[in-house]
Structure formats: structure tokens, C-alpha cells
Amino acid sequence: MGLSRKMKSEAILPLLFLLQLLVAPPSLMAAGPANVFREYIGAEFNNVKFSDVPIHSNVEEFHFLLSFAIDFDASSRSFTNGAFDVFWDSDNLNPSAVASIKKDHSNVRVGVSLGGDTVDNGGSVFFKPSSIHSWVSNAEHSLTKIIKTYNLDGIDIDYEHFKSDPDTFAECIGQLIKRLKKKGIISFASIAPFDDDEVQSHYLALWKRYGHLIDYVNFQFYAYDKGTTIGQFIQHFKDQMSNYEGGRILASLVSDDSGGLVPKNGFFKACRRLKKEKLLNGIFIWSADDSQAKGFDYEKTAQSLLAKPN
Template sequence: MSLKPIIFREYIGSKDGSKHLNFPVDIINNKVKEFHFILAFAKEGYQNNKGSGIFTASWDLTAFNVESIKNLKKDHPNAKVIVSIGGPKDITLFNVDERHAWLFNATKSLTEIITHYDIDGIDINYETILSSTEDFVFCIGGLIKQLKEENIITSASIAPSEAVHPHYNLLFNAYKKYIDWVDYKFYDHFLPSKEQFKELYNKLSSDYPSVLLAGFSTNTKDEIYLSQGTFLDACQELIDTNLLPGIFVYDADYSKATGYQVEGLAQNMIVEDI
């Protein structure tokens, strides 16, 4: 299948003490068909280590408030704002007590957040899943399906890592008609060469056909796993062979220190192929 790159996504807000006072709109290439800022995160409440499904907005609400989101989308018609749920593996867990109650609470609380803040979509980012695979698929798939069918959101994505890939792949296969993008964490793998990156990308493409985005982390601790040069070289070759629909970066809080270099280079590659 021949794919043209159409999307760039940027996580933002995950780092404690972020210095962003607003969305860094200067990094948006207006020629990219879709540019997504992904707010990290809406925080789930827990009791006795069990997730309640009740979410609250936990990002910097001074920097990323209703007004700033509306202004962003008014000034940049290609921009959307997504809210991510889940988060770091040692802090947020997918661990439900009763799955029907979780689904009801999650749908209600996230609908309130999404409608209040003029959010366009949801991103599933749990890195640790303690509940059964069946409960994960039932809850997350049901959540995405309901938000989509009720027109609460227009975009839904999942963010697998190597450790939980089997859970997410079963979720994708069961609800693929509702899932628009897959932000796979390639930077969790040791990929010292572009050939190894492309080999993994092509392998995963069979699990997530047509929707798999290439992902890079600008956190300096992840450089030992995947370098900027290796990532960009691999992406260019995937674009040249019509295999890559888009790119995402995790995240703007780390990228700020380097002037958002990889964001600019990645979007240029996407635009040059349009």
C-alpha cells in the first residue's frame, strides 16, 4: 500500500516544571495537513491502586487553557489538540476494579474535559497494564467507540510500547475502525542503525497497517536507544518508499532546549513529499 505522509504530532506537558507559557506555535508547519498537540495528561484517580475511570485535567491549565486552545485552532487551521490518558509506567496503571463502572466513569469524565477545553481527540498511553487483556480491550475500546459514535471526538490514537504491545494489538484488531493513529514508542528499543529502525517499523506495520507513525523522543536519556540522525534518516527512506503516514515526537518540553530541531526537520520531510 502506498502512503503519503500527512500528519505530525507533538506531545506536550509531560515534564514537571515545564517552562511553556502557551503552545509553541512557531514549530507548526502550516503546510502539513494535520498537526496535533497532545496534552499529557488527563490524570486518573486511584483508590487502593485501582483506577476509578474518573479523569481530571492535570496539565498546566495556565498555559493550555480554553482560550489558548481556541486561539491555536483559529490561527492554525491544520492544528488539533488531543488529550492523552495514562502515562509513565511507575505512576499510572491500567488496573480496573469493575470494568462497566470504569467505562461509565471514564466516558463521563473525559466527555466533560473534552467539551470544556475544546479538545479534538483522545490518546491512550498506559505503559503498565495490570488488568486482564480482556478488560483492557473492553474498557478502552468501549471508551473510544462511544466517544467517536457520540461525536465527542474526531480523532483517536493508541501509544503502545514493547512491553504492552500484545494488549494494544488486540485492542487495535477489535476496534480498528475507530482508531486513527498508532504512536508506537520506537525509542523504547535499541535501534543503533536506520536499517534496524526500518526493519522494526516494517514488522509493526503488519500489526498496525496504514496508521503506524514513526516516533522519536527528545529526552536526552533516550539518545542511547535511538539517535536523531538514525531516526530522521530512516524516516526519509520510509517516506521515499511511500511507507510512512506521519511522525510524532515526545515531547515539546524536552525539545525546547534544542530549539525544536527535530520537529522542524521532520515536518520539512513531510511537506517536501506532498
């Protein structure tokens, strides 16, 4: 006895749904809030504290990103193949400070950003693995120790200079994220690319293979020219949505107004347009260190915008 036409149709529907999941952009299955504010902190050593930064209780999640952990040895001035050490202001941003800010604000999560642009002597931070296996093994071990010591929640990938090919970068970073998530060491991972051919080639290779493990794309829109207009910003944003298809692309600004679409030229107006189009997943700012001198006005405005109902 065969199935009726209706029964056949009903039987096919679950299969179609499963097929859609399999072929959908992988990052659509990544977890995380749609209303997130993120702030890099600690790179400038100007005594900024977590408690200095205003935190809006109606922002679903507020992420501090400690800047930076680097696989570099300061004494020998050499890169260490995935053996990470703390290079942020650990006097003010120490484990007890992390515990305190998370206790005082239930929506706060704290992560660590890896790499960055320059190390403390002004030289470039390079992604320089000896091999995929050794780099991943060293990175997993050293970062697990840092993450557990500081009770951190996630990692952000902000390498900007490379002594490796894109495939090696993709495998090193992708395998690291996979291991840390599988073992429950981290609950989120993000990447911080910008519009540069070398940078994009590395991050897009990573995205193609491991995008399903990456929760946020902290795209550095402030790396575009300072004269960026609202229309150009919106176009840049949509271009990166296409590049990192299915990803949670965050709008971004630099608080010293040195690049991109600055607030006085319409950054928050652009964000409101993106929000109206249901494209705004969150906002991040580089950095709390520079914002301190401005009384964190940009942080207050950004969080109010995110917390306001559509």
C-alpha cells in the same frame, strides 16, 4: 432469460468490492490525513506553550497531545476507575490557549493523552478498572467534560502499566472510543504502545477488536535501545506494520536523545526512506517540553520532511 457472461461479470464486481471491504484490515477504513505531525506537550511543567512550538502550514494536520489525563486522585493517592482528571500544565495549556492556537493555525488539532508512565509522585500509572461497565461509564462522563471544556478533538491511549488482563483493557478502551466517536465527542483516536510483551498483549487485543476505530498508532520506537541503526529502525517499523496490520504507524523520536534511533544517527534519513517507499504516515515527538531547550530543531526538520512533496 439468463444474464450474458459479460453481464454476470459486471454484476459480480460490486459484490467482490464489498467483500474486500468486509475482510480488509479494519483500520483501513479509519479516517485521517496521511501527512500528520504530532507532539506531546505539558507533562514536564516547564512552562512550554503551544505558541512556542513551530507549526508548518503545509503539514496537513498538526496534533498537540496534552499529557496527561489520569484516572487518579492526587489527594488520596488512589486510582479512580475511569474518573479522569487533568495532570498536565493547565496554567499554560488552558482552554483559552487551545482556542488561540486553533484559531491561529487552521491545521492544528488538540487531543488528550490518557495514562502515561508515572504520576506526579513518581509512582506508576496503572490501568486498574473495577469492572468494564463502571470504568467505561466513568471515563465517558469525565472525559466528555474535559474535552468540551478544552474544546479538544481526540484522545490518545498511553497506558503502560496494567492491573487487568488484555481482554478487559480491549473492551474498556474500545467501548470508550466507540461511544465518544458515535456521539461526535472526538474525531480521532490513537494508541501509543511499545515493544514490551505485557504492553503489546494489551494493545494487540485492543487492535484485534477495535482497530477500525483507531486512526493512528503512535508506536514508541524510541523505547528501543539508543544504539538503534537505520536498518534496525526500518525493520522495527515494518514489524509493527505487521502487528498493527492496516494501521497508520507513525515514526517517532524522543527529543532528549535518550533512546531509539536518534537524529544524529540517521532518524530523518530513515524517515525519508520510509517516505520514498510510501510507508511514512507521519511523525510524532516526545516531547515539546524537552524540545524547548533545543529550539525545536527536530520539530522543524520533521515537519519540513512531511510537507515536502514526494
